[in-house]
Amino acid sequence: MDLQDQLKNLFPDHEFQEEQTPQKSEKNIWMQEEPLLCKYEKRKGKAQTIIAGYTGADEDFKKLAKELKTTLSVGGSFKNDEIIIQGDYRDKIMELLKNKGFRVKRVGG
Template sequence: MQRLFAGTPFDRPPVCERCAALETACVCPAPSSTPFRLDPRTQTATLRKEKRANGKWVSLVCGLDPQGNDLSALLSRLKTRCSSGGTFKEGRIELQGDHLETIRAELTAIGYRVKG
């Protein structure tokens, strides 16, 4: 009798991605479930605004460590608070429009020090 998943990945026993041993025989340390995050009170965010070539203003948040912060979640929070679009480019957060005071208030509420 032939098995239903014979020859597929579901037929094989699970193996460790790091050492390629069977999961039951693996001795690798368990990966950390929580990523490393820096305390916002120890960081300073620099705010500024730029006028782009098409005459539109863009608010920038610079100076935050991409590895020590969840910048995509922070961008999402700031976009919601400012009711505008935005993106993460070259290690900085860019929001469409002049929203420096709203961004300053939100970052201060989170615990960041703000400059600019």
Template sequence: MEPQHVLYCGVCTMPLEFCEFSGTQEKCREWLKDNHEELYEEIYEVQTLTEKLETTTVTGEGDGKSDRTFVKDKSAKLEAKLERENKKKMSSKVMIKRVERTKRKRITIIHGLEIFDVDLKKAAKLFANKFACGASVAKNNQNQDEIVVQGDFSDEVLELIMANWPHVPEENVECVDEKKEKKKK
């Protein structure tokens, strides 16, 4: 028995049969037409013929086009929502702070990874195992989750983020050094 070859869409990254559920149907169709014209004709030309048969057999008011426009409107809204989320992701920053505690003790705080769909608990465990120190997920003053790593690992954390989560753009990662102000007597 031969292994089956599955072609994935270049737009929604789903198998071609599931492109209609992705919300980017029009872009998926264009991509398929540009890259695999024979498959496009096989999949979508057959669909358009069956749609025509359905619209001619539908009785009542209209010819069934209102249903298709509703699906197009819904997919356009979903597509716009996905674009807004993507813009928000690309404009957000991942902050790596090095905070000085007492004397020469420091901690490293990583904030903003959850925006890029990174599981914070798994990331904290990865940091703890990699650096052989304590790392946990905690809430900050704004009630947002952040990872607190015991020790000064800001440079190593940046390299580890780039290695394990390549979908986080490097230009969106910012390192900050936060020092305590010394009290004057």
């Protein structure tokens, strides 16, 4: 006997209605014509990948930053309209952004 059967025995007059959970609808991130710039820098002796050049809303760029960080399982931040990812992940980031539909330009070595 599962929980629903037990509840039906306790409350025979009650009509059970299954709750509908609203599905999350992910907002589309604004795509731009100009390419995003993906560059590599060393700051304080540590390797960092920087993504800049997004002209859309800051909230969309922050969502993109969070998605990149969780996908790559790395740390990073969003400052001064740039996504800063800890480590050299240019190739992986460029591939992920191209799969999302962004144009990406590699800057530097």
